[in-house]
Amino acid sequence: MSARAVPVVVVAGYLGAGKSTLLNHLLSGAGAARIGVVVNDFGAVNIDAMLVSSASGGGSVRSVSLSNGCVCCTVDDEELEDVLGSLAARGLDLIVVEASGLAEPAAMVRRVVLAQDPRIDYGGLVYVADAAHLAGTMERHPSLRHHLALADLVVLNKIDLAVDAEAARALVREHAPSAPVVGTVDAVVPVELLIDPEVLARRAAQRRDSPRQLTLDEALREHAHDHAHDEPHRHLHDDYAAVTVETGRLDARATAALLADPPRGVFRAKGFVTVADGTRLEVHAVGRHVRTAPERRRRDGAESVLVFLGVEVDDEAVHARVQACLADPQAPEDPQAVLSLLRYSAAAQSDSAIVEN
Numbered sequence: 001m002s003a004r005a006v007p008v009v010v011v012a013g014y015l016g017a018g019k020s021t022l023l024n025h026l027l028s029g030a031g032a033a034r035i036g037v038v039v040n041d042f043g044a045v046n047i048d049a050m051l052v053s054s055a056s057g058g059g060s061v062r063s064v065s066l067s068n069g070c071v072c073c074t075v076d077d078e079e080l081e082d083v084l085g086s087l088a089a090r091g092l093d094l095i096v097v098e099a100s101g102l103a104e105p106a107a108m109v110r111r112v113v114l115a116q117d118p119r120i121d122y123g124g125l126v127y128v129a130d131a132a133h134l135a136g137t138m139e140r141h142p143s144l145r146h147h148l149a150l151a152d153l154v155v156l157n158k159i160d161l162a163v164d165a166e167a168a169r170a171l172v173r174e175h176a177p178s179a180p181v182v183g184t185v186d187a188v189v190p191v192e193l194l195i196d197p198e199v200l201a202r203r204a205a206q207r208r209d210s211p212r213q214l215t216l217d218e219a220l221r222e223h224a225h226d227h228a229h230d231e232p233h234r235h236l237h238d239d240y241a242a243v244t245v246e247t248g249r250l251d252a253r254a255t256a257a258l259l260a261d262p263p264r265g266v267f268r269a270k271g272f273v274t275v276a277d278g279t280r281l282e283v284h285a286v287g288r289h290v291r292t293a294p295e296r297r298r299r300d301g302a303e304s305v306l307v308f309l310g311v312e313v314d315d316e317a318v319h320a321r322v323q324a325c326l327a328d329p330q331a332p333e334d335p336q337a338v339l340s341l342l343r344y345s346a347a348a349q350s351d352s353a354i355v356e357n
């Protein structure tokens with residue numbers, strides 16, 4: 001796993017669905033976490049970049065705007081990788097690439113997945129859909145069904161405007177049957193889905209330990225937060241779930257299959273796994289994209305620990321799926337089994353990228 005690598009999340013969605021609104025929410029809702037954004041827009045005036053900058057207050061955010069056209073067709077792989085790498089080098093916790101409303105998400109995702117820079121890692125395709133207009137937009141643009149099918153997480157936004165939000169959700173499910181779907185107003189998704197809760201807590205502690213004058217933006221945010229206590233808190237997410245399973249040695253093939261086809265509602269999975277032959281690995285999955293690496297530091301405690309993060313995740317179903325992966329101590333040793341997880345390592349992935357090129 002490239003645990004130290006910065007996750008790069010691609011945000012896509014049709015024009016006006018709420019991509020910039022999502023970015024603004026992440027920037028304002030992630031506390032002291034450090035987020036880098038890459039935005040692009042057609043045309044000379046980079047409106048998206050301006051929107052994002054005004055929301056961030058500039059504090060912990062690095063933003064790069066690529067205004068020379070659509071990032072999926074005019075910026076070459078190396079240029080994008082350079083931008084992402086240089087952002088990652090600044091100690092960020094998350095990089096968000098906002099594809100313009102007309103961009104082809106498959107091309108963007110491919111570039112991030114195949115990027116060789118060890119400082120970055122694919123963090124998933126978040127597809128923002130407008131619940132009020134999805135059916136009509138899909139009728140006019142049938143190719144959108146392919147975009148939805150690629151999504152690792154669907155943000156079904158503008159629920160407040162939808163006449164029939166359930167029909168919109170059913171339409172999403174039809175085209176993205178395995179992706180978790182979170183219904184939102186103003187794209188308020190749980191930030192913990194995209195940034196590890198430990199990272200959020202660590203950044204908050206760092207901020208507390210270094211008292212300094214608040215920027216105006218931060219002061220306003222704290223003020224708004226104080227006032228929000230009597231009201232339903234818009235940052236509380238009943239849907240968000242983190243399920244931790246501690247268990248014994250796992251069967252490598254079954255674990256690989258579990259990670260590549262995670263339980264319903266799961267957006268990310270991560271943890272440490274000891275497989276039947278004793279190999280200890282770190283594992284990480286976003287949607288159906290799996291990464292593994294040798295365990296960097298020997299741990300105490302359970303032989304395998306997996307954490308699943310998502311929306312509307314069924315705790316019992318997750319436990320059952322993991323328990324079904326337990327290695328059978330009586331089974332004859334299969335030296336090939338571990339390869340089913342090792343093929344997701346960075347080295348194996350770069351080999352396959354070379355073959356593909």
Ligand SMILES: Nc1nc2c(ncn2[C@@H]2O[C@H](COP(=O)(O)OP(=O)(O)OP(=O)(O)O)[C@@H](O)[C@H]2O)c(=O)[nH]1
Nearest residue numbers: 014015016017018019020021101157158185186187
């Ligand atoms: N009522 C309502 N309006 C929303 C919601 N989310 C976003 N909007 C508004 O919808 C408009 C479009 O939102 P953006 O975030 O700019 O959409 P976008 O996907 O970035 O748009 P493009 O950059 O044109 O592709 C803005 O005026 C937002 O304020 C929502 O949940 N409900």
